[in-house]
Amino acid sequence: MIKYGDELGVSVADAVTISARNVVKAFGQGAGTVRALDDVSVDIRQGEFFTLLGPSGCGKTTLLRLIAGFEMPTDGTILLDGADITTLPPNRRPVNTVFQSYALFPHLTVAQNIAFGLEMLGKPAAEVKARTAQMLALVKLEAMAGRKTSQLSGGQQQRVALARALAPQPKVLLLDEPLSALDLKLRKEMQIELKRLQTETGITFVFVTHDQEEALTMSDRIAVMSAGKIQQVGTAKEIYIHPRNRFVASFIGETNFLTGTAEEGALRLATGERIEVPGLKAGGHATVIVRPEQLRLGPAAEGVLRAKVGSLVYFGTDTHCHLALADGTELVARLQNPASGEAGLGEGQEVGIRFAEGAVQRVED
Amino acid sequence: MSPAEQNAVRQSARNGWLLSVPALLVLALAASGPLLIVVYYSFLTANDTGGVIRQFSLEGWRGIFLTYDIFDEEYRLADAHLTIFWRSVWLSLTTTLVTFAVGFPTAWFIATRPAQQRAMWLFLITIPFWTNLLIRTFAINEVIRNEGILNTALIWLGVIDRPLQIVYTETAVLIGMAYVYLPLMVLPLYATIERFDMRLLEASYDLYASRWRTLRRVILPIVKPGIIAGSILVFVPSLGAYVTPRVLGGGKKMMIGNFIELQFLQGKNWPLGAALSVTLLIIVMGALLIYVRVANRDRSSDHG
């Protein structure tokens, strides 16, 4: 991780904007204590679109609130550009938030909302005015400047929240599931819009979501979280293709799990069948994954594994074929539909399974 | 609407009226209706032995501000009356301010307690609210009178060596009214603050506002309807206060309410008393009208 800074010839402190070190956040006291964050360490680089991804209750929002300053960690430190901001109150952190509920001030107009942070920073009136106008243009809401925020649509409110948080030019912009209240079409539009704003402003974005598709399409890097811990940090490709453990593999995309005994370079299943897994060392128990689109079906005699077709579910572009191995292990294959629309399979049919090159990955449990 | 539906709506409205009529009748006879008689009496001639002579006169209304000097045979500004009006308005406004200064932090405190504790704190506010006004006035009297616990404590501490004369002063009336009307300020403020979206505070702090600026720029503007409601609820009964100034003002520091009583129960001047009552009513209705206006404006601007 440190290599990144070294390669560019800049110091680590310059490259890393936010650094969480051994952060613990516990709620409640005594026996009822819940550890929302359990020894979390992560570095967020300057100018990147960084996503915290995980199911609800995994601690992603807590981490965001710790960075914003709404909560303070029970233990550990948070650095911003190398400076310790762990106990700094939120109004003294050069960090702004786009709230899930938007939290727009109902008594102020759109323009007044956007100007709020600049005014609180004591900027001269002329600068506040110019910057507000610039922000209105950036989110294409010039026509709405004088409206009360309750008169706007959900998408427009979202833009005001963005403009308001961007106006003071924060070092980091925190976004707490900002798209969750929007309908699907608007959400897709806003995803592109957000990415554009991030590229244009060059501000570091820390984005919280439980939606893996959102995370995969927008992020430079993703931290997958579960049970108060960071499970894996990497680019979208890295975490999809090389998930580190069972949780990441199952949370990102669909996956088939196969377990068995590890042999030299292969996995022996309970059915006695053997799958080649390059690099696997002999001894003990092991789990491998194969994505459904990496399964190839053919005549029963030609496959690595022999299976029986359970049910076929038609999805338009492809068909999901549910398969059962001899010991009952279930697998799913996603087969692209030919032009005729028929996959050429029948329920109850015996088939042979082969795997695409390099598709079988070992994961930790 | 089909004729059948129209019929159903008409019948529903008729039933609504029929069910309400008994209550309306009692209210018309024992509350609202007699108010009209007060207006009528304010235009009659005073009878020196109490009551009225049924003869049109504007003396009652003139008497509010002017007094007839029998030696100079001319009208003069009624200084004593003006003093009472001024005292009523001044004390009511100050009471409103004092209850707000104490009531707002109290309401905020209750509204920001954990949900299961809130009912308990609220209950503690409502007990005094429903307790007899007279009893509460007696109670505050126990504290501030010359032999009361405040003076006793101050003398014992050596701060003073003679009791402070608080009762029978305007300060006593002010303390008493602030004490008895405080719950009327806290309750509507609490109702508004409870609906206040606390996430807006996070947004405000996130945008570099200090606590003080968050209070001034975000909290106060948003809870304004509650502030107005509380102020009206305190101002209106303060202006018409009768019991508190009578007990704590000792008959010397009169307010409009006591002045009205004087005209009737001491049998001095019924038309003047009636005119004063109508004036008080008009002021109160004016205040309520302002409240309704502001409340409606806030509501309409909220929803576009």
Place this chain on the structure above:
Amino acid sequence: MAERSFEISRLPGFATIAIAAFALLYLPIFTLVIYSFNASNSVAVWGGFSLHWYADAWANQAVKDATVRSLVIGASAAVLATTLATLAALGTTRRKAFKGQTFIYVMINQPLMVPEVVTAVALLIFFGIIKVATGYQGLGYLIAAHTAFCIPFAYLPIRARLESMDLALETAAADLYASPWQTFRRVTLPLLAPGIMAGAMLAFVISLDDVVITEFVKSGGQDTLPTYMLGQLRRAFTPEVNAISTMLLGVTVVLLTAFFLLTRKKD
């Protein structure tokens, strides 16, 4: 080490003021209660615990009469006001807005808006005319006046209860062959009962507390407890008044606690 917390909703000094406010709210009440148990003849000196002011109050025929009168007026006004308010609440809730509905609301809430002393003056004049015309001098005037100003207090909890009731329950009853009257008797009324009880208690407390209107409307010898106490002020302050106040306070607290238990939302 720096403080590891940032409480979002805390405002500096507010908690202190609030706690002080609660203390100041209750200090006078506790003082009053404690003094009512004071054995000393002087109101300034604590002479040990005693119930003799309660005994004095109890032995005082005027106090007894005033107590009975307060209870009679309070009970009558509460029953009448609650009955009328229940009917009005049934008439004004859960139906399409109709012409005059606003007028009914304003009428019902009117006693809350008009300064008490003005209503008192109005009733003094109006009932005075009737007294002369009919010669009737009884408690009826006080009961009528109390009923009128208790109506809004009884109306509010009943209406709130009605509005939170599920209309589907009555539809279900009708579906199960209940006539409108049976539906009302067997479904609406039992569901409404806590609201009615709450309304009746509030009305009773409000009637028991009234000073101003009673003071103006009463004929000679018709003192209620509050007007009796107010009258005592002309003489020196005695702990007997404290004893009566404490008893009234006790009744209020008991009724209010019951009211809260009745209207409390089930978790």
